Amino acid sequence: MDLSKLLAERTAYMRASEIRELLKWATADVISFGGGMPDPSTFPLEEIARISSYVLETYGNKALQYGQTEGVPELRDELAKFAASNGIKATADNVIVTVGSQEALELLGRLFLDERSVVVTENPTYIAALQSWRVYRPKLVGIPMDDRGMRTEVLEEQVRKLKAEGARIKFIYTVPTAQNPTGVTMTDDRRRHLLEIAEQNDLLVVEDDPYGYFIFDNISVTRLKALDKSGRVIYLSTASKIFSPGLRLGWVVADQELIRWFALAKQALNLNTPTLNQYLLLEGLRRGVIQRNIPRIVELYRKKRDAMLTALEAYMPKGVSWTKPSGGMFIWVKVPEKIDTKEMLNVAIAKYKVAYVPGHGFHVNEGEGRNTMRLNFTYSSFEQIDVGIKRLADAIREFL
Amino acid sequence: MDLSKLLAERTAYMRASEIRELLKWATADVISFGGGMPDPSTFPLEEIARISSYVLETYGNKALQYGQTEGVPELRDELAKFAASNGIKATADNVIVTVGSQEALELLGRLFLDERSVVVTENPTYIAALQSWRVYRPKLVGIPMDDRGMRTEVLEEQVRKLKAEGARIKFIYTVPTAQNPTGVTMTDDRRRHLLEIAEQNDLLVVEDDPYGYFIFDNISVTRLKALDKSGRVIYLSTASKIFSPGLRLGWVVADQELIRWFALAKQALNLNTPTLNQYLLLEGLRRGVIQRNIPRIVELYRKKRDAMLTALEAYMPKGVSWTKPSGGMFIWVKVPEKIDTKEMLNVAIAKYKVAYVPGHGFHVNEGEGRNTMRLNFTYSSFEQIDVGIKRLADAIREFL
Incomplete structure (x- = not known):
């Protein structure tokens, strides 16, 4: 059957979630900072x-x-x-x-x-x-x-x-x-x-x-x-x-x-x-x-945030900047303008075994935020955070 | 705030489910043949x-x-x-x-x-x-x-x-x-x-x-x-x-x-x-x-269907007809054309303590099926089926 004749006009505005696509890779040898997943150890x-x-x-x-x-x-x-x-x-x-x-x-x-x-x-x-x-x-x-x-x-x-x-x-x-x-x-x-x-x-x-x-x-x-x-x-x-x-x-x-x-x-x-x-x-x-779980999660995520900030500080080349969040699950990274994070993603995954969400999709207008990315610090282990940020820094260096 | 200025045009086409409204009454002293609810005893x-x-x-x-x-x-x-x-x-x-x-x-x-x-x-x-x-x-x-x-x-x-x-x-x-x-x-x-x-x-x-x-x-x-x-x-x-x-x-x-x-x-x-x-x-x-639950449910619902058919046969006045389903959860009833089942519902509930779903809403065009109703035979007990159909017959008689 030729579905294209039957689909509603609005389907042209449906976009697959890049984050959901990323979830599919998270099981392999790739360290993923992509999904917005909680650390499963926080589930009671x-x-x-x-x-x-x-x-x-x-x-x-x-x-x-x-x-x-x-x-x-x-x-x-x-x-x-x-x-x-x-x-x-x-x-x-x-x-x-x-x-x-x-x-x-x-x-x-x-x-x-x-x-x-x-x-x-x-x-x-x-x-x-x-x-x-x-x-x-x-x-x-x-x-x-x-x-x-x-x-x-x-x-x-x-x-x-x-x-x-x-x-x-x-x-x-x-x-x-x-x-x-x-x-x-x-x-x-x-x-x-x-x-x-x-x-x-x-x-x-x-x-x-x-x-x-x-x-x-x-x-x-x-x-x-x-x-x-x-x-x-x-x-x-x-x-x-x-x-x-x-x-x-x-x-x-x-x-x-x-x-x-x-x-x-x-x-x-x-x-x-x-x-x-x-x-x-x-x-x-x-x-x-x-109510008892929340302070336990705060404690864990604070340490994970700190671990990621420490790793970013240690490994990132010059010209890369990031936010220092007081809460939540994400750090927002800006790389030099010459890098398109969406283009870099394939190489980051295939060669460097690290994933993130390219930042452009979070923007209201097409073409914005091509040199940004979102990193999740809650799902990965402390070791993965350290290794993964090192890998990401190496990927960025290749593209500089 | 005046929401009417803000609501989307499509909200004019949203209709509250009469069945859902009926569910709210099901706990009172009303016998409800309204909802499409399974008999909870069938839940494993x-x-x-x-x-x-x-x-x-x-x-x-x-x-x-x-x-x-x-x-x-x-x-x-x-x-x-x-x-x-x-x-x-x-x-x-x-x-x-x-x-x-x-x-x-x-x-x-x-x-x-x-x-x-x-x-x-x-x-x-x-x-x-x-x-x-x-x-x-x-x-x-x-x-x-x-x-x-x-x-x-x-x-x-x-x-x-x-x-x-x-x-x-x-x-x-x-x-x-x-x-x-x-x-x-x-x-x-x-x-x-x-x-x-x-x-x-x-x-x-x-x-x-x-x-x-x-x-x-x-x-x-x-x-x-x-x-x-x-x-x-x-x-x-x-x-x-x-x-x-x-x-x-x-x-x-x-x-x-x-x-x-x-x-x-x-x-x-x-x-x-x-x-x-x-x-x-x-x-x-x-x-x-x-797989083991299904034959058990079939056995129970067959008996409930039979009970409702028997009660309809026993109590309904002349001019009322109904389907004899070979399966499922519902019997469809037609009353004489002079009765509008939507109008009758308030009286059926308030005075006769019995509920059903008026049939018009199941129809594709406005104004169709005003003298029809849907009865669910799976949720009520055998006693409720007998008493409820008797009540419904009395309500119909009042409107004839």
Whole structure:
């Protein structure tokens, strides 16, 4: 059959995730800094096994039956309390449970984006958010960053300009804490400024917060949602980095009317997030498994970050620079302009046995960031970090 | 905030599932024939508990980590074998694991439907398929059914007409076995005819098969996919009715090129189907838990079907008719034309404490099927079936 005649127009805007392709290599003799995978030693495996037995014994068939689209009520309640422990006021009605944060990103596109709708994001920004929205064909407007996060004075100017042009800005998307891909954390004064701009222009703000639990250094981090006075912040988080990514559990905290829209859109995708998995998370929170796990993860990831920064310092040739993240899972590297990291990747993998994610895909516009790359420091072992960064430095040297 | 300014145009085509709304009442003193829920006693609870312990002990962190978008390789292999046991030739490369069949329906819309694309379906057809496709604004063309399934001579005529008009038919959607909502099973000669029409017109066929495992009577059922010689049948099935719906596990069996497209589209939705759940299904198949469970379910559901047919016969007033399904989970009821089952529902619930799904929503065109309803016979107990049908008959009598 000739499928090309049958495929929808939007399929032309679907792109394979380079990160997912990279995952496929991670098992070989290649050291991969590509995927955004947690260190599996951080999964509370034994406790999840105990919880799983308990859930099936206690909740029985309820954990195996269809459930409400919004999520298991007790879990929604528990997630509201968990949000409160991070300064966010919410009740169960403000929460919907999703199949990972990725589903929440898709739902945002589905609910808000028409062709030519405008989404304002940090530039670079989370690659899979761009990927899920591209099929809806919005105009993406990127705001540059520095080491204090999104440059909100540029944001203010851009919003003013866009409004003057009659653009339909749907939301500002930000990963304010330990951003993916740069690792940069937005300062509290910038956060307040961002919310002021949203308030003055009546805009929604999407705060994507997978990494807010991992702050290694002594810095202050206030969730945007905690500062939100008018229900304009849609807060996304996930159990993937603090419990288990394989359970595919994320959640949204937002105004109740927004939660109703999310539920309506989610019905058509999968009816409800797997019920058993929701009960596992419920017990993980009730027993404090997650709350006790977080400081343990912070400790480990701080050491891994330090190991990678040390290796970069030791091995990288002149002209290569990188961020020094206070949290999260990634370091962002710039190589001299003459190197295209996408072109270099094949050689890095085949000859030097090291992988990374080329930076261009995280950018809003074609052609940007060709000399950048994202390195994950959480998945690899300490030895792999040292050996892998040495290999990467050798690859870069070949291309200089 | 005024959300109406911000919502995408497609949100006007999102409809809340009446079935899902009904699920919310099912806990009260109302007997609900509304949801499509399995009898929870069919869930192999103890075996799932044993499997869960085994999986976490044996596969460990692998079961808690991100996985490939297509699914856990061993499970794809096992599902290919399971398909083979139903006459379908497939290898692991022909399989993708989805978050319930619902996700597969959404992916079909996403991959194939542009505005005004044509989808040909049975009329009435599965309500949640219509729901998931409506946001893509296809033209739905319904083919009438009789007690032998979709009337393929009408299909042939319609396809001819549509082609002559230059319509872009994307696929024929059918639930050929124990259809939802009517319970009707398509005869084998009609199945062959349907495939001939697809072959002659180079069309894709989507075979949705959640109920093919539950045939109560001695009839022959050949999967369309088993008759497919040119890779044009996309086969959908699910673990929801033979293992557990709360795990949200479905799968697609199709040509390898199609599977690649499904995977590309799925990445943006949720990266991968929950890994732990996939391992549970893998072991459920490997140990024969599912294979042993099916005849047990068939036995139970046959008795429940018989109980509902007996109650309908005993209590229903003249002028009410219903299907006698050879399998599945539903009976389709027609009441006299003067009754609008949607209007009757509020009274049925509030006064008579019985619920069903009004039939109009299963129809392709507005205004059709106002005097029809779908009854589920699998979820309620035998006593509830008897009492509930009596209540329903009383409600109908009030409206006659």
